[in-house]
Amino acid sequence: MSKNRLIYLPLGGAGEIGMNCYVYGYGPKGRERFIIVDLGVTFPDMGYTPGVDLILPDIEWIEERRERLEGIFITHAHEDHVGAVGHLWPRLKAPVHARAFTAHIARLKFEERGHDELQIRTAPAFPEMVEAGPFKVGFVPVSHSIPESSALVIETPAGRIVHSGDFKLDRTPGVGEPFDPDLWAEVVAPGVRALVCDSTNVFSPRPGRSEKSVRPAIEKLVAGASGMVAATTFASNIARVRTLAEAGHKAGRSVVLLGRAMRRMITAAVETGILHDFPKVISPEEAAQMPREKVMLLSTGSQGEHRAATAALARGKYMGLSMQEGDLFLFSSKTIPGNEVSVARIVNQFSEMGVEVVDDEDGRYHVSGHANRPDLAEFHRIVAPQFLIPMHGEHRHLRAHVALGEECGIAGIIAPNGAMVELTGKAPRIVEHVETGRTYVDGHVQIGALDGVVRERLRMAQNGHVLVTLILEDDEPLGEAWCEIMGLAETGISRSPVAEVLEGDVTQFLMRAGRKTLADDERLEEEIRKIVRRTSQEELGKKPEVTVVISRLS
């Protein structure tokens, strides 16, 4: 009988922020039973993944072993943790476990895609545990920027693992359970073999502040405003949305929720019993009839998302409401790297309207949901694991987090996506490299990141596209070649239409071409492509993508 081993394998989220997907396995090599922790997405980017709707982890490795998959555990309802569950579940078909709020969100995703909602099981909190093959998994409430976030206690025959999920140490989180030292004492009492830990804020040197700390500043700001007030934050940050709404209410304002996610999240929080005391909400139509100084809008789109309510307000109007000179707009949020330009665009649009924009500046109106460097060190001391495996970070975060662990005397290992770590030995070690990658959701279909589809799009966008059609009859050109250009200037340095110059050069080539060339589609295409690129380079200084369509009559 071969030796049982405990393994950890990130398929997404380690070496990037987003698209979280972590596999744990236990059993003899090649016969391990598995669980997955989180199935998240990451978001596309116009520059690198144009036209793509969503990016999922490549789960092929675990899909091929799905008969040994015991369950999928979701730590919390952020899209980078739960977002892929609807898209990928049909390829995995294992039960999904999550606490009530997260399960509610996951069920909405199953509903949208017609999957069996009974496969989503609402899990109790630790100390109760969910059994899944050789694993017992407990959901330990932690504070984050969404309700019912959980760390997972993963009990295995080879020892206990703490998978932190996304977390911070908050004694006054506003919504949800505060950080509870007694509960954590219980979690770690049997000793912890490995801590798999959130690395997002390892570069933030100061201790994190509590969600509670933003309330006075927000209340003061809203109380001092004279026109309409609007604020944006992540809709899933229920504590923050409530703080904002209450600040409005306290200042005698009626609250309006703008954007689908905002309404959906508040509804989810009410239906799952998390939110009891949200101020009364009015509709945009009602708000439009009220004096501006009596209204407080809470809108989606804090990251500058083009289709969200905030961007629409910045462009001019949303649901009959618009901002104007003397109004106030608050970003109660941090701009995620990569979104700076989109957010700045919105701020400038509001500025043009005369709207005063207040952003996070020095963290007065926003606190992070992740543990900062000193909090991570505190958490390391609390959990006191044998090994530290940083996750939820780019490579630089993982590296810095291992170094931080070593400062606390804990041996760590950098395990980026695809690095299978065995945890059963004296020290964690990488025993295998599994191929990982990204899958694009593109309209109705899923395409591999390396399939070349997006590469073609980028090439057309960078270089333009020239189409050449020609007709041959008995291997003789019938008429002239025809060129169409897309994404290229119409005239180049010769001042003649580029399409005509190209047609001239291709036609000239055809007239000179030998019968053998004319009979050979492949060679003909290649030669025409070369001519088009050379002429375009001369005329425009660009080497376009070229598609040649040859029709043969006989």
Next chain:
Amino acid sequence: MSKNRLIYLPLGGAGEIGMNCYVYGYGPKGRERFIIVDLGVTFPDMGYTPGVDLILPDIEWIEERRERLEGIFITHAHEDHVGAVGHLWPRLKAPVHARAFTAHIARLKFEERGHDELQIRTAPAFPEMVEAGPFKVGFVPVSHSIPESSALVIETPAGRIVHSGDFKLDRTPGVGEPFDPDLWAEVVAPGVRALVCDSTNVFSPRPGRSEKSVRPAIEKLVAGASGMVAATTFASNIARVRTLAEAGHKAGRSVVLLGRAMRRMITAAVETGILHDFPKVISPEEAAQMPREKVMLLSTGSQGEHRAATAALARGKYMGLSMQEGDLFLFSSKTIPGNEVSVARIVNQFSEMGVEVVDDEDGRYHVSGHANRPDLAEFHRIVAPQFLIPMHGEHRHLRAHVALGEECGIAGIIAPNGAMVELTGKAPRIVEHVETGRTYVDGHVQIGALDGVVRERLRMAQNGHVLVTLILEDDEPLGEAWCEIMGLAETGISRSPVAEVLEGDVTQFLMRAGRKTLADDERLEEEIRKIVRRTSQEELGKKPEVTVVISRLS
């Protein structure tokens, strides 16, 4: 005789950071004589301007009046101030004035494009003045992050204007003239009608620090390193490059300049007499033969530019040199908004190699070249203008800068690109809105931002591209339609090749189509486009761009 008026008209740089181009005019309305201050570029972005090489201001307005243009004055040699001078000069053909270092850089641009270098005139510093029609222009040395930056004193019959250029108040700038209160007393002595002022750092609340302040931290960092050290900053920041080189030299390291801009800028600084005492430089080949701990690389590409030396080092190798575990890489720079993702990619690549990356963090290794909020307030007090016109900022910066001026008791006006401001009245007022925009340099040609070329590229990138070719003989289809797809998945929900499904649907339509439709190219194209989009939507969930090529034989 009509009244003379003094006008200010930003064609670029007001409402954005980049692409600076400001026009001043004096004379009777419609017969003003003009000068231009700065002719800069802004940089394209894969997401919004794919394939574009550079972005220039649209200068049509002043081009149409170029017989009244007296001169072009360049404040300093940053690309957002001088970068368009080579591209746009042929459309303006007025003499270009700049101080020696800037003139040197401008001449290199003229040389590249074959323009007459004699049109670039080296200007002396204030109190000497250059005459240009009704204007006298003095170059007042200011500190910035490049040598010989200047504010301009623009003397007109209607009063004196101070055009700040990019500046900070630095008493110990390292290279170039320190801030000189006596000189400024002289500048403002006759009274200043308007201050046109840099707004970049209006949101930075703390007083700016001197260039000198980074030296001890850099020296300490380099002295403490045990492997190879590499550092990046803007090549044009001669003071910083020298500080870095001297820190290397002091630590017993030989200095290597990597990247064309680095060598070009240092050469320019030596040739124009700005730099006398730069440490001895060795070649990459020599460095490759030396012990790692004896080498200090200074590389271009602090903003993550893909083709620059830093990105090449991060990918693995540049000029035979490569970084490895135990080496140190310093970003002595700030990441410009929009470049975060590119810079983070490089940091992660170095992290994967085991290279320690040190970035700016709390400004220990970098200081800004622009005046912060308190420094702007101090400058307002020094210049004591009647009016303040903020420039060099997005709209939100201009707005905040006007508010800051008002705090100092100075009346201001927000004048974004295209807003012509008359400065001859009691208060500045916008008298006309001129159409402004952007011109793309795309390979060899210049295209208007609104010409639709880039829009076509974006559409192909977002939606993919389908080509349909069909041949008709005497208004009857000859064979079947042919479809090619670019940037789309090959198979959709029916699992058949998408191109075949499309061909089937188009062919079916052609079989059913009436003679009248078949005889009408336009209608045929429109119908086929509709069918292709509908079928693609069903199969792929995407509505592609469609090009239809119809060939008719008869």
